Amino acid sequence: MTSKAIRQYPIVPILDISSIDNQLENTLLASVAEYHEQLHGRRIWLACSGGRDSLALAALCLQLYRQGRLPFLPQLLHVNHGLQADSDYWAQHVATWAQAQQMPCYILRATVNGHDEQAARQARYRVMLAYINQDDVLLLAHHADDQAETVLMRLIQGAGVKGLSGMQAWREQSNGTRRNSLWRPWLTVTRTAITAYAEQLKLPYIDDPTNESGDNVRSGLRRDIMPALATYNPNVINNIARSGQLLSDAQAIVHAQAEQDLQKSAVEFLSYPPAQRVLSIDEMQTLPLYRQRQLLHSWLAQDEPLPPSKQLVDDVLGLSQRHDHNHKTELDWHANAETYSIRRYHQQLSRLSHSFVEWLTLPISEQTLELMSIISPRKNSETITLRSNVYSIWQLQFTQDNIARLLKQYHLHEDSSSNSIALINNEASIILKIAPLDRHQRVQTTFATRPQAGKKLMQTLGIPVWLRDSLVVVSVVLNSDEELPLLLLSPFDSWILGFNKSEADITSHLLDSGFSNILQIHQCGSN
Numbered sequence: 001m002t003s004k005a006i007r008q009y010p011i012v013p014i015l016d017i018s019s020i021d022n023q024l025e026n027t028l029l030a031s032v033a034e035y036h037e038q039l040h041g042r043r044i045w046l047a048c049s050g051g052r053d054s055l056a057l058a059a060l061c062l063q064l065y066r067q068g069r070l071p072f073l074p075q076l077l078h079v080n081h082g083l084q085a086d087s088d089y090w091a092q093h094v095a096t097w098a099q100a101q102q103m104p105c106y107i108l109r110a111t112v113n114g115h116d117e118q119a120a121r122q123a124r125y126r127v128m129l130a131y132i133n134q135d136d137v138l139l140l141a142h143h144a145d146d147q148a149e150t151v152l153m154r155l156i157q158g159a160g161v162k163g164l165s166g167m168q169a170w171r172e173q174s175n176g177t178r179r180n181s182l183w184r185p186w187l188t189v190t191r192t193a194i195t196a197y198a199e200q201l202k203l204p205y206i207d208d209p210t211n212e213s214g215d216n217v218r219s220g221l222r223r224d225i226m227p228a229l230a231t232y233n234p235n236v237i238n239n240i241a242r243s244g245q246l247l248s249d250a251q252a253i254v255h256a257q258a259e260q261d262l263q264k265s266a267v268e269f270l271s272y273p274p275a276q277r278v279l280s281i282d283e284m285q286t287l288p289l290y291r292q293r294q295l296l297h298s299w300l301a302q303d304e305p306l307p308p309s310k311q312l313v314d315d316v317l318g319l320s321q322r323h324d325h326n327h328k329t330e331l332d333w334h335a336n337a338e339t340y341s342i343r344r345y346h347q348q349l350s351r352l353s354h355s356f357v358e359w360l361t362l363p364i365s366e367q368t369l370e371l372m373s374i375i376s377p378r379k380n381s382e383t384i385t386l387r388s389n390v391y392s393i394w395q396l397q398f399t400q401d402n403i404a405r406l407l408k409q410y411h412l413h414e415d416s417s418s419n420s421i422a423l424i425n426n427e428a429s430i431i432l433k434i435a436p437l438d439r440h441q442r443v444q445t446t447f448a449t450r451p452q453a454g455k456k457l458m459q460t461l462g463i464p465v466w467l468r469d470s471l472v473v474v475s476v477v478l479n480s481d482e483e484l485p486l487l488l489l490s491p492f493d494s495w496i497l498g499f500n501k502s503e504a505d506i507t508s509h510l511l512d513s514g515f516s517n518i519l520q521i522h523q524c525g526s527n
């Protein structure tokens with residue numbers, strides 16, 4: 001704590017709203033009306049730095065609430081970043097002001113990883129969103145000047161339509177487990193209007209010295225560039241903010257189109273988000289190039305908070321357009337939640353998370369099961385784990401019913417009186433063997449006229465290179481010599497094996513009745 005004394009604050013007057021603040025009031029009330037449904041029944045928090053903008057928004061909420069024109073009074077949340085000598089003083093200042101207004105206020109402490117403004121912002125959102133409950137709304141005092149700075153900042157970073165549409169007035173936010181909404185009702189209100197209102201009420205706001213220091217991009221734009229632009233057009237703030245709004249509408253249209261294109265081109269049955277997502281190149285190439293680029297942008301960005309770079313989108317597009325058969329190119333993307341590898345196999349693009357690629361290299365060991373031993377009236381199903389780590393688990397599950405069927409096929413019968421299964425010939429031993437596919441092992445699939453092995457088999461079944469060490473064969477071994485392969489499995493798919501039609505028929509029955517090949521992704525990655 002610093003030794004600065006905390007002042008006593010006057011209560012914000014109720015009826016003293018002059019014509020200056022009509023714009024602030026109208027804009028806030030219009031936003032309340034626009035998001036009426038989303039706001040209904042939800043708890044509202046106001047993020048208050050103690051600066052001019054958020055203190056002015058708190059004061060206006062108070063006035064309107066006391067006049068019965070605002071249906072809720074937000075609770076204040078102040079985050080103490082502990083970054084400046086006066087941080088504790090500011091926190092105390094906000095708390096004391098709120099107390100004088102009889103407004104609930106909570107002070108949170110954030111740990112900032114770094115010293116820049118971006119790190120402080122991230123830490124601030126993290127602690128505020130962790131503090132509030134699911135579905136609560138966080139009200140922020142961003143205004144038109146902030147919006148114009150944001151749009152300009154993104155322009156000089158080379159952003160696309162989404163980035164250039166700036167901050168959104170209403171945004172759903174999810175941290176994976178909880179949903180919250182961010183609400184910015186003042187994005188069309190200028191700092192000048194807020195200053196006039198704050199001065200009129202003599203609000204005791206704090207001026208953060210880093211806001212005008214010019215030593216980060218935002219404050220440099222604020223201090224040096226905006227005043228220079230205003231000499232060309234005095235309406236520059238409103239105009240840039242308006243461009244942001246127009247682009248926000250354009251972005252909604254682009255997004256809807258890309259979602260539609262994505263639904264058509266995504267290969268759903270091979271998609272295991274976020275481990276593996278697959279796109280059909282043939283489907284994608286029915287679209288004009290500009291839609292292909294947008295589609296790739298959306299496809300890559302799935303499960304990620306930040307979009308891929310234009311360079312990556314262009315590189316992936318290049319990969320999809322190659323006519324040679326050298327598809328060994330791998331493109332790496334170090335995204336926010338995960339690192340991905342983007343690969344092509346035949347006419348499909350796959351986005352694989354590195355955690356999943358690592359998981360694919362884990363060995364699979366051979367397992368055998370004496371079928372009679374696993375049949376018991378008390379046990380309905382049997383699960384075999386083929387490969388597992390903290391990231392993902394791959395299991396094969398089958399029900400007793402299936403096993404009974406299998407046994408029957410090999411001249412065994414069900415003993416209905418004891419509700420169990422008995423062998424006609426007690427000498428016989430039937431073993432279910434689950435083993436990795438050997439590179440030289442020849443198997444007969446329904447897609448070929450004769451047994452195949454190695455590369456030929458992979459090509460027939462369209463199995464990409466990275467899945468080739470993740471194939472297992474399920475077979476029945478009779479009397480320890482006769483081995484009958486039934487199924488070939490990958491983590492995503494299964495193929496019936498058999499030398500003749502009747503064998504293939506049995507296996508397909510088995511598959512139909514609950515022989516399940518299960519892949520579960522536990523977590524999103526290592527980051």
Ligand SMILES: Nc1ncnc2c1ncn2[C@@H]1O[C@H](COP(=O)(O)OP(=O)(O)OP(=O)(O)O)[C@@H](O)[C@H]1O
Nearest residue numbers: 047048049051052053054055077078079140141142
């Ligand atoms: N320390 C903080 N605690 C709580 N909320 C904050 C804090 N700092 C900023 N905010 C919220 O984020 C919004 C935008 O942050 P920004 O850095 O532009 O604020 P500021 O200019 O420092 O403060 P203000 O907007 O209150 O004048 C603020 O309007 C406020 O709602």
